Amino acid sequence: MRTKLVLLFFFAIIGLSNAQDAKEAREFFWGAKDEFKKANSIPDKWKNESAVIIHKREHYNYHKFGKSVTYISGIRKRIMLLDQAAVTEFSQFSYKNKFYTNRAYGGKKGTNYIGVKIIKPNGKEIEIDTEKEAKEVDGEKKLAIPNLEIGDIIDYYFYSVEPFKSVFDYTFEAVETPLGDVYPTMDLKITLDTENDFFINFNTYNDAPNLKEIPTKSSGERSYELTEKDIPKNEFPRWFYPLAEMPCYKFQVIFARSGKFEKLADGFLSEKERDIKKTVSKEDIFDYYNKKFVPFGDIDDIKDFLKGKTFASEDDKIREVYYFTRHQFYTRYIEAFVVNEAKMFYPFEYYGYDPIFFNTEVQFVNYFMQFLRKNDISYDVIVATPRYDGSIDDLLIQFNVKKLIRVNTKNPVYLEYFSPFSSADQFNYNIENSKAYVLEVSKGKRITDASTVQLPSSTYKENCVKTKTVMTLDDFTGFKVKKESSYLGHLKEGEQSDKLNFYDYVYEDYKKYGTKPLLDYVKNKKKNEQYTNEMNALINKMKDSQKEEFEKSLESELDFLVDDYTFKLNNTGRYGKKSAFEIEEDFAIKNNLIKKAGDKYLIELGKMLTSQIEIDQKEKDRKNNIYSIYPRSYENEIILNIPAGYSVSGLEKFNKKVENETGGFTSTAEVKGNQLIVKTYKHYKNYFEPNSNWNKMIDFLDAAYQFTQEKVLLKKN
Template identity: 70%
Template sequence: MKLKCIGWLLLCCTALSWGQTADEVRQMMWGPGDKHQKATTFPEKWNNESAVILYKNEVYDYHKFGTNVTYTRSIRKRIKLLDAAAVKEFSEFSYSTKFYSNKAMGSFWRRGSNFIGVRIIKPDGKTLDIDADKEAKEVNNEKKLAIPNLEIGDIIDFYFYSVEPFKSVYDYTFEAVETPLGDVYPTVDLKITLRTENDFFVNFNTYNGAPDLKEIPTGKSNDRLYELTASDLAKNEFPRWFYPLNELPCYKFQVIFARSGKFERLSDGFLSEKESIIKKTVAKEDIFNYYNEKFYPEGDMGPINKFLKDKTFASDEEKIRAVYYFCRHEFFTRYFEGFAVNDANIMYPWGLYSNVIFFRNEVPFVNYFMQFLKRQEISFDIIIATPRYNGSIDDLLIQENVRKLIRVNTKTPVYLEYFNPYTGADQISYTIENSKAYVLEIVKGKRVTDASTVTLPSSTYKDNLSKIKTQVSLVDFNGYKVTRDAAYYGHLKESEQEDKLRFYDFVYEDYEKYGTPKLMELVRNNRQRTQYTKELESLILKMKEKQKENFEANVEGEYDVKVDDYAFSLKNTGRFGKDNPLEVNETFTINANYVKKAGDKYLLELGRFLTSQIEIDKKEIERKNNIYMGFPRSFENEIIFTIPEGYSVSGLDKLNKKVENETGGFTSTAEVQGNQLVIKTLKYYKNYYEPNSNWNKMIQFLDAAYQFTQEKVLLKKN
């Protein structure tokens, strides 16, 4: 079992200060005050579960003393193991013993400590404590702790305790916690504790039927204690295509430290009126007030003016798209070569750039385009949205969940999002498509005057398309030579770009498009330029070799077979519009796995060239949850098999399928055209969301696609 720092939170009733010893932590967890040390029973209804959590306790503690801030978090679980799978799950822990805070100021205050405790309670009541310090082994900068002699019927009781001190003179926003209330195993008792004091603001709310957070009197005006308790929690299931926070009982919270009113206004979150009030909701007025101070026209228009000089455009939409792609390079991608040589310790590049402006987040991006659109006298609004997997914008609580973008109010609205190397000026993130959002209305290009709501545009399965043409021919009747040409459109393009493109694929493309000098051309010293160029070329060569290895491994995973003679070429990066596809070509050979000799005939598993399809197992058939898709999408495949001279194919009827309904579909056709067998398939998902009642309809076309991959064609002599 791997304990991860981000989600750890637990423990008993009081948090420790930094500097506490392992023995003191152990006493706090398992000492005389532990009310759950004898918890062994659970409801009979859970007898057939893999394991049952008898007690789960999470603690979050935020305190300060002068400029020193200490964040303590802990988690304890006491779990009854009921089958071999649970025994295997808890037979090993991976964790870190120490860490360096990313919040700290100064080397001394960068230290932090983690403590772990594990004990086993046997069915006869015998307790075995595991000495983590002695038994854990160091592996790749992590500690791995094996739990020996774990058996069905044992109780494992473990805790993880983390103390993180740092200095903060002004303000700090702690990492948000957003998680379902339940666990992967049913839970008898759960307790979540939150401790704060003055200058710590808390946003906390529960959703989907989870119990409320309650304040516990402390008798001290500056100390605050909150608890959330629950019992008899069924286990959570996390099937494919599911957004847990949309349906499961859950809680979300974030703590923000701000020492004074000035820093409260500058803080990165939606704050309540005062620290003693828990903020549970974010209203339209909160949105307006927060972002009214964040967004304003700002930025030097010189680079854009230079770019636009002597250029003409058919419409404002065309101009805005051109400026967006130019700015994506000017303020973002042109520095990627510098990041690469700096990370590789080839050279320190930043002194070579003049007037470095790099947009690090959404705020400077929005402000810069506000300035541009204001100067162009083009109407626009600012959109405030949250990804659909976080729930509705009506339940917005955490500011970092907000996505900020600009809607340009041209004849056909243009949406502009903060850059990544592949973002387009005509397609918003699929995470916020088809969702309710706030519109910050701008007057005269410079002032937020109101906030209203809008539903953001949607895309269709035809917009988000994967189109693959696979040409196949036999090699000595013992394997195949394969050429695969793929084109990706819309949102399906984005993940493929992240996987298949490296900095040299898009940076040099942008250099050529915009006439930007390459980094090495900025090095004035000839000797240094020659040396750095050679080292950069070596770096790129190594990256390409590694890239090829990864792509070959991906293909082997898709086809579930060893491939040889693999080659890859990039035909088009697809970075300039949703209708501009990413295009790649791959060639390789595979062995006899797809060819089986049957007497003087051959069975060809041509259906497998569709690559792996979803196989719905027995556990997935009975689904309780609704279905949440990232976006509608479609997959077109054409498989062209060259029939050897003197041979013919039969058994094509099984390759002709058609299953379609309101959720999506799968269709396939197969016919002989001259000396080629041409197989065409289309699989598509129509919607963003399906109610659970439509799951069986989805299974129909998913099963049809999977069955297609199992079909075989008979090749025989004429």
């Protein structure tokens, strides 16, 4: 009985706490201090917009009490809806009411609170009872907003309370976002509250207003705000990096209870917690990574691997060591993670005491520093930030930094932290062609200085995909198709990730390096047989699922249904930048691409190029610059086997050529023997194009799209 009473008391306390938080959330946004409760009009200049944000408020609060830390975040928007698209967008909200926070070591249940009210044109307010009206669907709350109409104002907020325990240091997720929204904003306020032991990195960019400190009653508390009015709507077109050009802000809060934990903190801290850190200097970079990057690790495994081996060059030796360590400290354990996730058995005990698995960039860098130092090979450590995040001159958030090893051989070899598909000489395309810091290493041991460097670029010829598609008519109602594809460069990485399962590359590595599969460690015959059967069943299930996924992916590319799909892997392309990822796909196209016209057949051959970008009028009026992921090219060969007794016409429309400094599209068509051979080549030359070059890009993009609309006529001789 006593236990029951204690539990009842406990849940009553939680209920009171939640009710208090809900009340505080409502009061915070809609209470007596709400300056916008009567704001019901918008300027004439925005009356033709889909919607207008009358007021937007973002709030962040970081608070501690003893070992307990509470993170509160909230957003409120008061929006006038001016067309049906806006009404439809705000007619339903989806959110999670409760969530488990795993921050630090003492995560607790967090709670989200939502408030919604509608203000009709006559001024009548209708507040939604969100607790009563929200319905649970697939673990989420769904809240429908009834009777929403054009001309209404919707005023809503989300308020999240996330408690946890921490006695050490903790780095909160960074916030990096444009100032504007997809709708024009009349008034914006961002508020940030912290206290002692919380360090703030905060800055604004591209002409956004500065953050201002607001006086507080307590010396241990700090409050800041950023305000702006009359913000135009943001356009987010394809191939655009908003943070590189738009007014924006970035910030991160780091919690550290003492000087000891300040030194361990995962970020660039100001000297004093009261000071906001706005910039990161070369000296900051040096100081932070000089502590992080130290040669470390037992390289006996590499020594064993290198015994008796000779290499054509030092470069080749470095590459082979990279691929070996990728297996030894990464892919060798992937099978175990799969087994553990499938709950077959606990696999990690079979690898001996304290197996080494690299799961951070720092582990990787330190280990390779050790190998290179022990072998008297010159190297540097490079830190860079993605191009989509702006220049490294504006670096603020440590999490954004990517780390590389540059081995200073005759032809420098760049190495980055492993993925199952990573290649020596190739690194994250987001930091290619960007300014970076070089952390110079003295005598292979310590970082002694930091300087800047422009990282290498890749070319559209290196990042390429080549396809060969052979089509054979099937009773004049469809086609049997064989498609061979070969991928290189960054186009290879994405396809490998999408199309390779663990058994495709883990077992390949076992064979290459002579290491034992996990099940070979299981000596008990009965258990081995059981686990083998379970593993085979799992792999067969994954293959069936994979086939279904690939078929759907192909249909999405072609924009029509396919049938009788089969897939074959010819080369994983995992052991070198110049080794292609190669696959074959066989499938049938039924009742598509072919139309009978008397004794003739019209074939929509252009659609076999797969979907191309169609630039509509809205996109043609682009105002932003163009940021491409990387230079790239697509080479296609489409072969149509012409049935005996037939010939083709209409080839002139398949001969196109548009080329300029931004890229190009060319296509040719000719008949050789009993085959129609169509070749296309499309390429993007650069990482960046000024807006003034947009029309030049449209020229070849339109040519490629028009190709997909072309047809050939098949007729009897």
